[in-house]
Amino acid sequence: MARRDLTGAVDFAYLESYAAGDLEVVAEVLELFRQQAALWAPLIAPGQEGWPDAVHTIKGTARGIGAHTLAKACEAAETHGEGRLSAVRDALDAALADVAAYVHELMLRSLKGPPRSP
Template identity: 90%
Template sequence: MARRDITGVVDFAYLESYAAGDLEVVAEVLELFRQQAALWAPLIAPGQEGWPDAVHTIKGTARGIGAAALAQACAVAELEGEGRLAEVRDALDAALTDVAAYVHELMLRSLKSPPRAG
């Protein structure tokens, strides 16, 4: 299933495979990612005491949705320190851009599809 791809930093095929093709599960996981990102964003700024925990959490979640570049940026920040947080923020922004485009396409597709019989 082709998806709109803004930056290419999220491997949606990986996520779809992991969710056994259940796009409702994929959409739910991505919505949770977006909600959590709103919580993480203030913590991944220089001088924030909780940034190491936030970066570690983001790394695991990024791997789970197929955002390898974000996970890698987090791994580097864990090793090299808060001077690398700008790269984490940039990678998070890029992942969120792709997630927004993907979710938008799912919503458009649902408008075109007949409702499921339940």
């Protein structure tokens, strides 16, 4: 997968550095993020009782993977209320799209296997 498919919603270099370059750890962390996002998505809608907790959890996880725009959107929702939840949903969607493209790229790399010696 070409890097052009990434929007910049997630700073993967930050995550790779944090994981000391271990791409298996990076892939595992991103899979956990995707699974948890599926749980959070229904809660980040106006009128949902648990949205503040969901937004707070998403903010911390977003910071952990380098999704800075998502973390900022969550912080704004915590500060200014549920009127900012649409920005959280949009930022979460963008982060998930980048995660999917990045994980796809990792999978393609793994198919190529390690470089062979001449």
